[in-house]
Amino acid sequence: xxxxxxxxxxxxxxxxxxxxxxxxxxxxxxxxxxxxxxxxxxxxxxxxxxxxxxxxxxxxxxxxxxxxxxxxxxxxxxxxxxxxxxxxxxxxxxxxxxxxxxxxxxxxxxxxxxxxxxxxxxxxxxxxxxxxxxxxxxxxxxxxxxxxxxxxxxxxxxxxxxxxxxxxxxxxxxxxxxxxxxxxxxxxxxxxxxxxxxxxxxxxxxxxxxxxxxxxxxxxxxxxxxxxxxxxxxxxxxxxxxxxxxxxxxxxxxxxxxxxxxxxxxxxxxxxxxxxxxxxxxxxxxxxxxxxxxxxxxxxxxxxxxxxxxxxxxxxxxxxxxxxxxxxxxxxxxxxxxxxxxxxxxxxxxxxxxxxxxxxxxxxxxxxxxxxxxxxxxxxxxxxxxxxxxxxxxxxxxxxxxxxxxxxxxxxxxxxxxxxxxxxxxxxxxxxxxxxxxxxxxxxxxxxxxxxxxxxxxxxxxxxxxxxxxxxxxxxxxxxxxxxxxxxxxxxxxxxxxxxxxxxxxxxxxxxxxxxxxxxxxxxxxxxxxxxxxxxxxxxxxxxxxxxxxxxxxxxxxxxxxxxxxxxxxxxxxxxxxxxxxxxxxxxxxxxxxxxxxxxxxxxxxxxxxxxxxxxxxxxxxxxxxxxxxxxxxxxxxxxxxxxxxxxxxxxx
Amino acid sequence: xxxxxxxxxxxxxxxxxxxxxxxxxxxxxxxxxxxxxxxxxxxxxxxxxxxxxxxxxxxxxxxxxxxxxxxxxxxxxxxxxxxxxxxxxxxxxxxxxxxxxxxxxxxxxxxxxxxxxxxxxxxxxxxxxxxxxxxxxxxxxxxxxxxxxxxxxxxxxxxxxxxxxx
Numbered sequence: 001x002x003x004x005x006x007x008x009x010x011x012x013x014x015x016x017x018x019x020x021x022x023x024x025x026x027x028x029x030x031x032x033x034x035x036x037x038x039x040x041x042x043x044x045x046x047x048x049x050x051x052x053x054x055x056x057x058x059x060x061x062x063x064x065x066x067x068x069x070x071x072x073x074x075x076x077x078x079x080x081x082x083x084x085x086x087x088x089x090x091x092x093x094x095x096x097x098x099x100x101x102x103x104x105x106x107x108x109x110x111x112x113x114x115x116x117x118x119x120x121x122x123x124x125x126x127x128x129x130x131x132x133x134x135x136x137x138x139x140x141x142x143x144x145x146x147x148x149x150x151x152x153x154x155x156x157x158x159x160x161x162x163x164x165x166x167x168x169x170x171x172x173x174x175x176x177x178x179x180x181x182x183x184x185x186x187x188x189x190x191x192x193x194x195x196x197x198x199x200x201x202x203x204x205x206x207x208x209x210x211x212x213x214x215x216x217x218x219x220x221x222x223x224x225x226x227x228x229x230x231x232x233x234x235x236x237x238x239x240x241x242x243x244x245x246x247x248x249x250x251x252x253x254x255x256x257x258x259x260x261x262x263x264x265x266x267x268x269x270x271x272x273x274x275x276x277x278x279x280x281x282x283x284x285x286x287x288x289x290x291x292x293x294x295x296x297x298x299x300x301x302x303x304x305x306x307x308x309x310x311x312x313x314x315x316x317x318x319x320x321x322x323x324x325x326x327x328x329x330x331x332x333x334x335x336x337x338x339x340x341x342x343x344x345x346x347x348x349x350x351x352x353x354x355x356x357x358x359x360x361x362x363x364x365x366x367x368x369x370x371x372x373x374x375x376x377x378x379x380x381x382x383x384x385x386x387x388x389x390x391x392x393x394x395x396x397x398x399x400x401x402x403x404x405x406x407x408x409x410x411x412x413x414x415x416x417x418x419x420x421x422x423x424x425x426x427x428x429x430x431x432x433x434x435x436x437x438x439x440x441x442x443x444x445x446x447x448x449x450x451x452x453x454x455x456x457x458x459x460x461x462x463x464x465x466x467x468x469x470x471x472x473x474x475x476x477x478x479x480x481x482x483x484x485x486x487x488x489x490x491x492x493x494x495x496x497x498x499x500x501x502x503x504x505x506x507x508x509x510x511x512x513x514x515x516x517x518x519x520x521x522x523x524x525x526x527x528x529x530x531x532x533x534x535x536x537x538x539x540x541x542x543x544x545x546x547x548x549x550x551x552x553x554x555x556x557x558x559x560x561x562x563x564x565x566x567x568x569x570x571x572x573x574x575x576x577x578x579x580x581x582x583x584x585x586x587x588x589x590x591x592x593x594x595x596x597x598x599x600x601x602x603x604x605x606x607x608x609x610x611x612x613x614x615x616x617x618x619x620x621x622x623x624x625x626x627x628x629x630x631x632x633x634x635x636x637x638x639x640x641x642x643x644x645x646x647x648x649x650x651x652x653x
Numbered sequence: 654x655x656x657x658x659x660x661x662x663x664x665x666x667x668x669x670x671x672x673x674x675x676x677x678x679x680x681x682x683x684x685x686x687x688x689x690x691x692x693x694x695x696x697x698x699x700x701x702x703x704x705x706x707x708x709x710x711x712x713x714x715x716x717x718x719x720x721x722x723x724x725x726x727x728x729x730x731x732x733x734x735x736x737x738x739x740x741x742x743x744x745x746x747x748x749x750x751x752x753x754x755x756x757x758x759x760x761x762x763x764x765x766x767x768x769x770x771x772x773x774x775x776x777x778x779x780x781x782x783x784x785x786x787x788x789x790x791x792x793x794x795x796x797x798x799x800x801x802x803x804x805x806x807x808x809x810x811x812x813x814x815x816x817x818x819x
Contacts, residue, residue, distance in 0.1 A: 069685040070675035097671070097696070104686055143699050157695075179698040206760070208686025211679065218679050225672070225783050238785065283701045284786060286670025291785045293668040297701030311701060 002212035003065030003535035004028055005106045008037075009129060011122060013196050014055055014114030018129045023108060029537070030625065033064030035091055035507035036551045037109050038080035042089060043554055043629070045113075048561040052084040052188075053170065053195040055115035061102070061161070061201070062110075064510035068103035068209045068288070070221045071530045072228065072522060073512035075100045075288020077161075077178065083187040084195075085172045085349065085404045086427035086452040087653030089558040090187030093457075093507060095287030095295070098159040098178035104205025112196060121200040123153065126207065134199040139165055141342045142177045143310075149202050161201045164344015166392040167194035171402040173349035177341070181311025182287065182295075185346040186454050187428065188404075212536025220529045224522055228291040232469045233519030237294040238284065240273030242315040247272045253580055253589040254437035256324045256430075258378050259355035260423050260574055263434050264583040267328035271318065280334060285311065291521075292514055298338075303331045310338040316456060319432030320351020321388070325358060326378030336388060343392035348454065349404060352422075352429025354387050356405040357397075359421040365414050372396040405429050406651040419651055423572045425453030426564065427652030435571065435596075436580045437589030439464040439486035441495040444599050447569045448496070450555035459500045462518045464492075470520045477524075487592060493602025501548035508551065550624040553616045556609075557629045562653045563640050566614025571596050613640045656793045657732050660770070660781060662705050667788035669696045669703025673780035680771060680779045688760055691768040692780045692789070705788050707780065708733065708755040708768035716747035716756055716767070725765070731772065736765050 006028075010019045023037075031037045038060040045058050059081040066074045077099035083090025102110070105124050112122075121134040137145045142162045150156050159179060167174035167190030174190030175183045211217050228234050236244040246268055249255040253263035269275065276296070285295030299309040312318070313334060321336035322328065340347045354376075360366045361376035368375060374383050374397060390398025400408045406427045409418035423430055425446055430453050435443025445459025467474050467484040474484045474491075477498065483491035499517065502524060506516045509531060516522045528544045531537070559565070575594040582590045604611060608620040615637060621630040639645060674690035682689045692707035714734045717725050724740035725747050727733075736747070741764040748756040748765055756767045770791075771778040781791035790797065 070672075070679045100671075104688075147699060156697075179696075181698070181701075206688055208678065208682075208684040208689055210684055214679060214683030221676070221679065222779075222783075225676075228785070283703075284666075284668050285701060285703075286668035286672070286785065288670065289672050289675045290668075290670045291672060291783070293670055293785050295668070309701070311698075 002210050004033065005103060005108050007107060008109035008111065009107050009124070010111045010113070011129070011131070012114040013112065013116040013120065013131065013198060016131055018131070028065070030547070030550070032505070032508035032547055033067070033108055034062040034076070034078040034510035035080065035093070035504060036547065038062040038078050038091060039089070039551055039555050041111055042080050042082060043558055046082045048558065050082060052082045052087070052192055055196070056113065057082055057192060059112045059189055059192050059196070060109060062510070063099040063102055063108060064508055065535050066509040066511055066530060068100035069211065069534055070217070070289060071511060071534070072221070072224055073287060073290040073292065073515040074510065075290075076510040076512055077102070077184065078507055078510060079176050079184045079189050081187070081189040081192045083189070083452065084170070084191050085188040085652070088426060088452060088562055088564065089555050090189060090451050092175070092184040092186040092189065092451070093510070094176065094178055094182045094184035095290075095512060096159070096179035096182030097288045098161055098203060099510060100288045101159040101203045101205045103209055104207045105203050106205065106207055110201065112193070112198060114196065116197040119197050119199055121149065121198065121202065124201065124203045126205060137199045138168060141165070142344055143180050143342070145200060146180050149200060153202060155204060158202050158204045160203070163190045163193050163199060164342060164392075166343045166345035167191050169392065169394045169402070170194055171345050171391060171394065172404045172407070173346040174344055175346050177344060181341060183341070185317070185348060187451055188346070190344055209534075211534050213533045217530060217533035220526065220533055224526060225291055227521040228519070231519045231521045233466055234292050234521065237292045237514065237519070240277050241294050241296045241313075243271065243273030243276050243313060243318065245315045247274065249433070250584060251586065251588065252437045253583070253587040254434040256319055256432040256434055257583065258326050259324060259359045259421065260434055262583045263437055263580050263589060264587050265323060265328065266584055268323055270328055271322055271330045271333050275330065276313065279330070282309065287512065290512065290515065292519065294514060298334050300331050300334055305331050305335040308335060308338050310341055312337045312341065316431045317347035320348045320355065321384065322351070324351045324355045324432055325384050327381050327384060328379070329381065332381045336384060339385065339388045343388065345392060348431050349429055350388060350391060352424070353391070353401045353405045353408060354384055356422050356429065357401060357408070360414065360418060363421070365418055366412060370397065370412060404652070409651070416649070420573060422651070423574065424651070425449070425571055426568060428452035428454050430454060430572075431456040434580070435575055435594045436592040437487070440489060440594060440599055441483070441492040441499065442486075443571060443575065443594050444492060444496045444596060444603060445500070447571045447596055447600065448603065450552060450559065457513055458503055459496055460503060460513055460518060461495055461499045462520070463495050463499065466518055466520070473520055487589065489595060489598045492599045494606050496599070496603050497606035500552055501545050504548035504551040505544060508547065546624065550626065553621060553624055554626060554629060556616050557621070557626070557633055560613075560615040560633050560636060563636065563645060564650060564653065565640055566612065567646070568650060569600060569614055610637065613637050615640070656795065658777065658791050659710050659732070659794050660707060660768070660778060661790045661792060661794075661797050662707060662709075663788050663790065664704050666786045667694065667703040667705045668786045669694050670785060672783045672785060673705065673789055676779035676783040680774070688757070691755070691757065691766065693754065706753050706755055707789070709753055715750040715752065719746045719750040721746065731770065733768065733770055735769060736767055738762065738764055741765055
């Protein structure tokens, strides 16, 4: 078999059984791999009303047909589950080398279900799979657990997926890590894994990925790699990492400062990639087969935190625990990053909940009585630091915040006023980019994202973000150059539709979207080229994009089954009503608001969603081969628009 | 002779991405896998360190001297040792003798295989061509060493200057 391994692993931790299931040609053709196969499993096997921490819940690790090959950045892994944070569909993906190793061991996917009676880890050594005792690993940081497992198994070259203490303590936004620092951050599957008493999955593979047309595949890869050498985006990402965005964001006013109250700050340059590279950068890092290598390794040299080290930073990880909570001291930001990594939780959500709590505190919704004496003032690094640990260990006020911003608002009884400041959609807080300046298509992604609010990599509308670096690209793809301007409503509906389908495919192949549609070295046609060369299929670009559309629709249907649709397709009031204030000289987006309702109808039209429910239409579902999904949704359409349902305000599920 | 290009590994630049390994196995074997690569990346994730290991093109090569059948021998024209697959008996002596661990055993044939500088590829070895961080370069030694010397010198002088300014 070419590309795929053709089998998946199903591990039932309750029964202690390990089953290898073959994957048929039709199944692979329909769902490709990674996110596609994972979403299919979640949709079929995890009922929408099931508690995410129920032993019956599934957590899936998927890789694609391209994973582990020479195709640029082909080592990603998608982790999917029913999210304990949003209560809806959740997935996230991570780089590193684990995905490739899983392919070499001979599996396209791992499904974990059940709950082990005591902490365990899974050891996959090619065909031999065993469940091993992990009681001694419980409570350990990813770094420690990784080292202990490697020592125990006597091989330093294996790759390990691991959760940290936050996952064990069921923090609703705990993440999964592989290769110690590469995190699948969002939607909180780390807690689901923790609820199954699973600490880690170690993999060693000695196989190879077979290529149907090697000569052709080599030529495609070679062509793409030559293109990367001169790609303008790649240069920034390699030299200064994704923190190269800080100065851009600060100039254009889309940096999240003080929980999105501002879009820029005169001090923000201190944490820019340029400064980072000059001061604390120890090494540049690359995930598997990556031609960009945007990964960083940091070693703090001065001050209170001198001597601490760890992988990162990355823009989205560092902004929420930095400017978003008002912290601008770079060493403090690197420290917060190392801390969240050690505990194994999502830096975005951690910063998001703390920033939200700070705003509640500022507005007088909570007082130091609620917080156990903590003064939650903007930029109070001492408190931020304490809170990170308290959240991870679920101590005191941290226990409240560990349920995520939206749930915390309800636990504290803050009502609608509290939810106003959560800056979240569908229960997940947004990453550190403000749609008022960054881009309107990108902002629509927040409203319609199929994993909830965070959709910075889901509908990464790069045609407007980095389109200006590639003149003529918008015309080539969208047939119009005007959408290249981020803050226009022209053409954004289709832009969103296209980018969302495209990203779904990228996640199915499990390549990195930094290589595919951010730096535009690998266009859709190129992805089809390498997909065909590896698998020996001959699908067209249209068929390729249709698969992406199928996956987006299936995930959307999962939300529809939770009665989440058009009314929930919105973004926080702040972006719609509060004009962007001026914070630095030359800020380009002063006075902007984000007119989300002007773009959504256009998007719905391309998606063919029902105009009154926002559910995928029956016609489109059938066209995409999802007849059974159409049947599932049929009775729910009327229910969604019933009066009682209309009155409900849903912040999470 | 002096100007024949060689492979140079700049350890401090390796990002550990394994692009080189993928290019190598795909180019030579038409499959992708670490086990079929002639070049290897050793990663120490916890400390963020990566090292690239490949044939260092020894002139007096240990792999050739230990080979019992003469399968592994130095090719003066290419400037690298080659393994004649017909004569190789798969004894693994060369793999153990190589000071860098740059020789591997093929799971397909059971015989030893090693770098051949992608013989016949006009752009030179794939690993160097694809390396995103220039950790592997394919260059004339005299030029490369000269450049290195200058780079190190400038670094040192800059540091001295910075100290003086402080």
